[in-house]
Amino acid sequence: MLVAHLIRLAPNNVQRTYLARAAGVARFAYNWALTEWGLQYAAFKVDPALKQPNEAALRRQLNSIKRAQFPWMLDVTKCAPQIAIMQLGHAFENFFARRARYPTFRRKGIDDRFAISNDQFEVDGRRIRIPKLGWVRMREALRFSGRIVSASLSRKADHWYVSITVDCPDTSLSPAENQGVVGVDLGITHLATLSTGETVDGPKALRRMLGRVRRLSRALARKVKGSSNRAKAKLTLARLHERVASMRRNGLHQLTTNLTRRFHTIGIEDLNVSGMLRNHRLARAIADMGFGELRRQLEYKAARRGGRIVVVDRWYPSSKTCACCGHVLDALALRERRWTCPGCGESHDRDVNAAVNMMHIAASSAVTACGGAGSGSARKCKAKPAPAKQESDSKVNYG
Numbered sequence: 001m002l003v004a005h006l007i008r009l010a011p012n013n014v015q016r017t018y019l020a021r022a023a024g025v026a027r028f029a030y031n032w033a034l035t036e037w038g039l040q041y042a043a044f045k046v047d048p049a050l051k052q053p054n055e056a057a058l059r060r061q062l063n064s065i066k067r068a069q070f071p072w073m074l075d076v077t078k079c080a081p082q083i084a085i086m087q088l089g090h091a092f093e094n095f096f097a098r099r100a101r102y103p104t105f106r107r108k109g110i111d112d113r114f115a116i117s118n119d120q121f122e123v124d125g126r127r128i129r130i131p132k133l134g135w136v137r138m139r140e141a142l143r144f145s146g147r148i149v150s151a152s153l154s155r156k157a158d159h160w161y162v163s164i165t166v167d168c169p170d171t172s173l174s175p176a177e178n179q180g181v182v183g184v185d186l187g188i189t190h191l192a193t194l195s196t197g198e199t200v201d202g203p204k205a206l207r208r209m210l211g212r213v214r215r216l217s218r219a220l221a222r223k224v225k226g227s228s229n230r231a232k233a234k235l236t237l238a239r240l241h242e243r244v245a246s247m248r249r250n251g252l253h254q255l256t257t258n259l260t261r262r263f264h265t266i267g268i269e270d271l272n273v274s275g276m277l278r279n280h281r282l283a284r285a286i287a288d289m290g291f292g293e294l295r296r297q298l299e300y301k302a303a304r305r306g307g308r309i310v311v312v313d314r315w316y317p318s319s320k321t322c323a324c325c326g327h328v329l330d331a332l333a334l335r336e337r338r339w340t341c342p343g344c345g346e347s348h349d350r351d352v353n354a355a356v357n358m359m360h361i362a363a364s365s366a367v368t369a370c371g372g373a374g375s376g377s378a379r380k381c382k383a384k385p386a387p388a389k390q391e392s393d394s395k396v397n398y399g
Contacts, residue, residue: 003144003168009128009153009160010137018133019153019160022076026114027106029073029081033058033088034103055089077131080114087115109234113154121151128162144168157238173304176264183267183358184259185318185351186294188285192255193351195267195359203251205244206288216240248290256297264307267362268295269354270314310362318354322346 011019033055040053051057059082066073066081073081094100122129126138128151146168153162183195191202206213216237223230259266273291277283302309312318320329327343332350340347 001168001170002149002165004163004165005143006161006163007142008139009162010139011160015133015136016160018076018130019155020112022080022114023112023153023155024108025073025076026080026084027108027111028070029062030084030088031105032062033085034105036061037088037092055085055092058088059085075132077114077116077120077133079116079120079131083115083117113152115150115152118148118150123148123164128164138162142166157242158235159242172306176260176305176307177262178264179262181265181267181359181363182259182263183355183360183362184269185355185358186269186271186289186291187351188282188289190351191251191289191294193355195352195355197352199351200255202289203247204285204288205247205251206284208247209240209244213237213240213244248288249293252290252294252297256294256301260298260301260305260307264305265310265362266298266302266307267310267312267358268298269316269318269358270311271295272314308362310358310365312358312361316357316361318357319350321353321357322348323353323356323360 009019036058037053040050044050044052062081062085088103091100091103095102116130120131123142124135126141127135128138129135130153142164144166146166149165149167151162151164153160155161181195185193187193188202190199192200194200216233220230220233220237223233271291273286276286279286299309301307317328320332321327322341322343324346325341325344327341329339332339337350338347339350
């Protein structure tokens with residue numbers, strides 16, 4: 001199993017300069033290859049006798065001309081431009097498979113990153129050896145043992161990080177505590193409402209820091225473009241955005257670790273996050289919660305503990321369906337946080353009721369749809385319990 005460990009580096013000023021130059025070389029090679037790809041493909045359309053562009057041919061072409069035309073590329077590791085072009089090849093594969101849009105040019109200050117193959121670097125405790133640079137200190141040691149596959153270095157604000165990918169023979173953790181099955185309803189008032197009645201408030205990092213973000217953004221806008229003061233203001237704002245992202249990621253890790261440690265089967269909703277973000281009144285609050293990242297963390301953490309994730313169909317009206325008798329309301333306004341079932345008279349909290357419904361679906365579909373999960377593996381199921389013509393409860397449950 002491939003796992004990656006993201007570690008912050010502690011380079012000195014000389015090493016920072018090298019890392020920035022290597023990222024610049026990788027960015028230049030990527031943009032050069034993207035331009036050449038377009039030109040060669042246009043020529044191929046005119047004359048089909050020519051070969052279609054591919055990343056292997058572009059890498060050979062760059063190697064043949066870089067000593068004469070781009071000699072400054074030789075000052076950094078050869079992996080920086082080569083792997084960048086390989087990444088462009090993967091981007092085009094995703095584009096042709098309709099998994100992504102047409103690749104775009106990388107930009108300085110935003111796409112500052114480069115990668116190194118496993119035979120070009122070495123990890124020793126809390127340091128890493130980078131070609132043509134030497135040993136660079138790391139904030140912590142690599143936690144995983146196994147065959148090191150690759151390393152990717154990137155810059156966020158003024159901090160450099162290395163992501164080391166390791167092929168581990170066994171990354172399983174201790175099994176879940178087997179507290180049963182749990183349903184998780186996501187929202188913006190509470191990040192998660194569990195079928196047990198527990199509520200977990202999200203960190204709401206952007207909301208907490210929004211005043212400071214606005215102030216620093218205004219200060220940046222007033223600076224003269226190209227000035228040193230503008231560069232300083234830009235770095236200050238970037239540091240704040242990095243802190244906001246770290247706060248959000250930390251809160252999600254705490255929640256997902258707690259859930260996968262306690263429950264062996266977890267039912268979650270298949271949210272259409274991109275559709276939810278079209279609601280411009282709530283888009284910022286929705287994005288601040290990080291629903292997509294929460295699901296990603298749940299899936300890989302459950303896999304390491306041998307758990308199971310059951311994804312409930314997004315059109316299932318979990319909030320409008322009574323968890324006691326199954327009665328489905330015709331309509332349920334978003335402002336109505338509690339409702340009474342006309343079928344059995346039970347009073348429901350909207351979010352807890354939705355979570356209980358997802359728990360029932362997860363419990364019933366865990367065996368029928370997926371079979372038993374073996375130890376050390378996770379099962380991810382798609383559950384579709386709703387009738388064909390049943391209305392959705394606008395599964396953009398905002399709170």
